Amino acid sequence: MTEPVNDEELLTAAARGDAAGVRDALQGGAAPEARDSRGRTALLLAAAAGHVEAAEVLVRAGADPDARDHQRDTPFLVTGRTGNTAMLRALLPARPDLTLSDRDGAVALIPACGRGHAGYVREVLAAGIEVDHVSRLGWTGLLEAIVMGDGSRPFREIVGLLIEAGADVNLADGEGVSPLRHALDKGHREIAALLRAAGAR
Template identity: 65%
Template sequence: MKRRAILVSGLSLLLAACGRTVKGESVLNEELLARAARGDAAGVRDALASGADVEARDGLRRTALLLAAAADHVEVAEVLVAAGANPNAQDSRLDTPWLVTGVTGSVAMLNALLPAGPDLTVRNRYGGVSLIPACERGHVDYVREVLKTGIDVDHVNDLGWTGLLEAVILGDGGPPYQEIVRMLVAAGANVDLADRDGVTPLGHAVAKGQTAVAGLLRAAGAH
């Protein structure tokens, strides 16, 4: 009986130790995610050094790098990239750290993620690459930089729209959108690539009264 009691006691201690280890890893991962979200680069380094998983995810399957990218915490992203974080890890909404840069328009974050080798063909929940939301939102500097990566300028999303079509359809035709149209044309965008209804970028520009954009498209040979 005494020997059995010792064995049971030893097993209980082992299980308790294992439980503490698992709990410790979970706490570290939670700290990593929280620190990344609030831009605490030093805290992120500490969490990683203590054994946190660089690819740990929260309840929405967001990694620390995605949280950092969404909040434009560039220094945190640099720390995570140096630790091997994946710029292509998708969350429950199919966002990735790289795709988020097209939404925020952060050139600094774009440059922080490039050394990690982002997949330029990864698609968001609308079937678009990072160029498309940047065109929609008028992120001139981002469009300029992302076009240097060789991203597909004529990628068509699930709505049947390219970056050029989104710039016209969802833009207001103002100076930022005019500049984006110029850059897309210079990058070789197909100015006659129509939407699913057969309406071209020029057709949309004319219908929306975007005279300057229509002029740029006509000068590029659009019909």
Template identity: 60%
Template sequence: MHTSTHANDRLLLAAAHRGDTAEIRAALDAGANVESRDGEHRTPLLLAARADHVAAAEILVDAGADPDARDAQDDTPWLVTGVTGSVDMMRVLLAAGPDLRLTNRFGGTSLIPAAERGHVAYVRAVLRETDIDVDHVNRLGWTALLEAVILGDGGLPHMEIVELLITAGADPLLADHDGTTPLQHARRHGFDRIAGLLEAASARAGSRGRETSR
């Protein structure tokens, strides 16, 4: 019985990696553990999320798979969606009730790598559909806004992300560990259009701060 269950777990992991929905159902029906792990401690749901197999993930979520299960690299199915930028996968996993406060090995939420990588649709969706912390600071001392500027290329996707983050309430005056603000980083990189957005946002934030202190 133990050997059979172990074999079914391996079948489930392989099927999730391939996105084979029929095999996923068959493995689960045969008694495979939905939280089984591969050699890198990845669950079937994490494997499906990494490869953006949305239909596979739906089956696994319906079977009770945990969107917060960590692998050896401290990734979770939910956190991986910020890397892939898959809005469809994000929504499937959102239905499973992920902990939006969990962070990856860099101390970042899913929003931060999405901002860095220029995943405009994902950033827009996660800001609209969740209460994720727009000003979360990772271990490098960077917020999503800082990463969009520092690690972005200054092009249209990153400009849109900066605008989305500002609109969602990101603090443009929140500096990195060295005291450098997003605006200062944008100017150093020569990102003139992004600097313009940040300059206006910083002026508004400064004005609100002065009014509050009166």
């Protein structure tokens, strides 16, 4: 008679991207929602490290894309920071809650905008995430792209995608500073032109 699989084996396999090991651990009785000392599930470990195949195995086993760790991260939310479109596609069949926000009150779109993950922004907007969500810091994805970005092509593309998705180009930050004002202050002339063409004041 074989020994029952320890949940730790599942977590270890997921963290190192061993899809076969994940499959074996699940078949051996490991719990899909087992957590490590920081509250991270196997799916969160796989998602954060970009191990798409391991994540796909876990999704097929019913792993929860919305399971929060001790820092309020979820498997889906971390994809906004990594910008991993393949991981996003792997998680979407599990129907993650696109309205969930991180410890800063930001949905996955916002950090993706600030980090220049244009491909990810395109796909998560297509999935139906709210374009004008405002974080607790007073930022939308549009503001994040302008303030955190350097005005280069990925950030210009993101601004264009957000405008196309219906972003409110006059939605100011928590201090009342508009996206256009931020773009001008940062010297992002091409982004300012995009905003003006969309009706920004």
